[in-house]
Amino acid sequence: EAGVTQSPRYAVLQEGQAVSFWCDPISGHDTLYWYQQPRDQGPQLLVYFRDEAVIDNSQLPSDRFSAVRPKGTNSTLKIQSAKQGDTATYLCASSDWGVAEQFFGPGTRLTVL
Amino acid sequence: GDQVEQSPSALSLHEGTDSALRCNFTTTMRSVQWFRQNSRGSLISLFYLASGTKENGRLKSAFDSKERRYSTLHIRDAQLEDSGTYFCAAEAGQGTGSKLSFGKGAKLTVSP
Numbered sequence: 001e002a003g004v005t006q007s008p009r010y011a012v013l014q015e016g017q018a019v020s021f022w023c024d025p026i027s028g029h030d031t032l033y034w035y036q037q038p039r040d041q042g043p044q045l046l047v048y049f050r051d052e053a054v055i056d057n058s059q060l061p062s063d064r065f066s067a068v069r070p071k072g073t074n075s076t077l078k079i080q081s082a083k084q085g086d087t088a089t090y091l092c093a094s095s096d097w098g099v100a101e102q103f104f105g106p107g108t109r110l111t112v113l
Numbered sequence: 114g115d116q117v118e119q120s121p122s123a124l125s126l127h128e129g130t131d132s133a134l135r136c137n138f139t140t141t142m143r144s145v146q147w148f149r150q151n152s153r154g155s156l157i158s159l160f161y162l163a164s165g166t167k168e169n170g171r172l173k174s175a176f177d178s179k180e181r182r183y184s185t186l187h188i189r190d191a192q193l194e195d196s197g198t199y200f201c202a203a204e205a206g207q208g209t210g211s212k213l214s215f216g217k218g219a220k221l222t223v224s225p
Contacts, residue, residue, distance in 0.1 A: 042215035100144045100204035100211045101161040
């Protein structure tokens with residue numbers, strides 16, 4: 001059984017550029033999470049979905065970040081006009097709704113110059 | 114404030130020794146999950162506990178079933194491949210869906 005997959009694995013941008021991250025959760029998992037992990041810190045939840053619905057996006061910087069999961073399967077996280085402070089690893093995870101055990105993808109390491 | 118406090122933040126061991134990591138929670142938690150993050154950044158799930166203890170090889174984890182305010186991860190006979198950063202993450206009570214709050218991590222270095 002395939003785990004959570006993410007792409008790209010790495011991204012390097014200049015400030016002001018846009019970037020999108022893609023996540024494919026474990027088949028059958030209805031809950032999908034996006035985390036931001038700055039260097040030498042723990043992951044911090046940005047947004048999570050149940051099927052196609054956003055459950056909580058209170059930690060998502062809404063002026064530049066957006067996340068969608070239109071068919072309740074794959075998801076895309078987009079950063080418009082990236083800033084140096086966005087430099088971090090972006091992790092996607094999935095689970096069954098109501099079960100806290102989460103399974104993580106390999107992450108996308110973003111560097112904004 | 115932070116709900117999950119991990120200690121120690123860094124630890125150095127020699128091969129063959131034993132040690133333990135701990136997470137304290139500022140509120141009652143429903144469950145805890147322990148991860149190891151390798152040098153490539155991948156978060157590998159080690160244990161998920163809603164109560165009691167679990168053991169897998171040289172690793173053993175416990176979750177305080179009474180107060181639900183702390184969890185431990187014991188490493189026995191440490192090996193070089195145990196090196197990495199260990200995170201605990203906990204789920205608070207009802208009303209949060211399945212949100213996990215992470216600790217800041219414990220960097221473990223095992224040397225020969």
